[in-house]
Amino acid sequence: MEFLRSLKKEDILDLFSHEFCSHCQALLHSRITTLRKRKVDEICSLDDECFESSGDHVVEMSFNDDASNSESLTKRNESPRNCSQRRDSDTSVKDDEKRVFGSSSGNLVGCKQSDFELLLNDGICEGSSFKNGLSEERKEQIRYSLVCSKKDFSLIERINGRHINVLQGLELHTEVFNELEQRKIVEWIYRLQWRGQQGKLKDRTYSEPRKWMRGKGRVTIQFGCCYNYAVNKSGIPPGIMRDEEVDPLPPVFKQMIKRMVRWNIIPSSCIPDSCIVNIYEEGDCIPPHIDNHDFMRPFYTVSFLSECKILFGSNLQVVSAGEFAGPISLFLPVGSVFVLNGNGADIAKHCIPSVSSKRISITFRKMQPNKLPYKFSPDTDLAEIKPLVFSSLNK
Template sequence: MAALLGDEGVGRVRVRKKDFCHMEKQAAGGGRALNVLQGLELHTAVFSPDEQKAIVACVLDLQDQGRRGLLKERTYSEPRKWMRGKGRATIQFGCCYNYATDKARNPPGIIRDAAHGAVDPLPPLLSAMVRRLVLWRVLPPSCVPDSCIVNIYDKDDCIPPHVDSRDFLRPFCTASFLAECAILFGKELRVLGPGEFAGAASISLPLGSVLVLKGNGADVAKHCVPAVPEKRISITFRKMDPAKVPFGFRPDPLLQKLAPLPLPTLPEVRPAMALASVADHPQRQQKNGGGAGEQIQSTAQQQAPPLNPAAAGQRITGGGGGGGGSVPFCLSADEFPALGASPAGGRRGRR
């Protein structure tokens, strides 16, 4: 597990986009417009292609265990597929969230009584995923997830419009595997038919990416996943409200006292040295008939990297010693597509 999801590579994670914006008028507050997507963050390259394969294999093995009755009663659920969009398989760890009043008359929400909501704890690999999310600064150490729900979609399965329960704290996040898909957001989402929805904003979720939800994006806008065109797996990690934690719940010792890893050291920029080197060689100032000021400016531009490399579309390499090597850290302009746009070709998986 440690070898699969090691701590190295924090610089590989990229915030693909965190300034999502869609203004919608609110009924309250005199019709004031509000950015319903505020708080959303899409992080890419969180899990490499090889790691994705291992995670998918783990999930499919857990599904097999669930089908054979080897998991606790409320851990695995696979409704009968009686119509398009119905029958998505789910695996819950850490707690059992009741989506509707059940046969035992437990209301919607986290079931605190273990007699009615017994589920398995987070498997080691999923705990390792949580650990990475915190160490790699995708999630804050103040909100370390202690539960998750795995959604296994077959072709045409979906998730209807909803806002995640306040039984779970913000932020929470969802990781995507097997197939890229779109997630819709909006204060109001329309149901057009079985598995078909319409919304104001669509965000494409690349493989190995993690979408973080907080702010208006988690609490004002609803979200849904329309019927998927092919098999897909998503894993949503959430931290339970302490007042809603099941009785007898035992925190995972691997997820205690986590702290983010330091970011890669940026290379030191010394434009003054470039200027001095030109001044020390007066003969260069007159080469090709150029003036001293022109030659100094040209040489400095060639030798000194821009102070804002992100705006220039460059990549910063990790400095200092260690075995990290060069890792992409800043993004070029094409890494910020419009809402709903698919990623540029060849930019999936490991950067």
């Protein structure tokens, strides 16, 4: 036991998960992280110096663009053009900000209430000295202050005789979901995948096509609506299939939406009512495209398991199976939210080249009112969500 106590979390994970599949590794990692955090909280003390130093936390993120577009994101003491520093809030965080939407779990038979829990306001950062004695409101304020946002992406291209910034409208918000939350969400996605494989989800919800060539055959799970990616056998063009039914948004995804609205990432005027989960294996990709206008702008992609690059440009080239070329590439870190809007969503195409390791993404979108499925019912859990309003940071 003394030997185990001397090991770091990563060492313990490697020791116990040797030759495990990635799914089992993720489950074990999640449990170790949760146990470690619980023990840290029991022995940590809250002191003023620690709280003061939280304002100096630095997060750096590089974008692998061409030379003129590469730069680092620095969390603190940088121009507000590149980083938005979050503020204190005078509003209280209600209990339902850290609880689940119990009213919507009936469609997922055989799952415990704990399956839906997402620690939105806890776990400020792994191994921090913030104790659970800190109010939930204060925890959320501190977490919110750690989010770093970039909104000044630029790529000038000549379109119809005019020079325009085809990346206008793109945003990247990092540190939105911490490591513990990412593990919880990924664990839930694997559970959904298992349910799909067992036929416990509606037919059009889960899709696992045959991998007949490199880049083809990624697993998708759709909620809220069924989207048709290509002209089907009946000659129906790509778009929302209004007469098809899929499962509604799971509670954990609604918790994610609620956080993103509260943290001013999703505008309250465009709260998503559908999403698609993409589960990539090594070599999987998404070819160049512009998202169908059956969905409103903006829409939002959250990344898990591994970072990947996304290419943009008005003219993206297919080099080979799963490999593409374009004028600019951006990196999407794990736990980040990427917002596509404006020219970045409507003029520039985007694609995900073949990924080098397993990756999961969730893309949240709001359907156009005249494209809603015929049997669609608005979710009352997502109504009346309001963003946080912060006053100046007190030190």
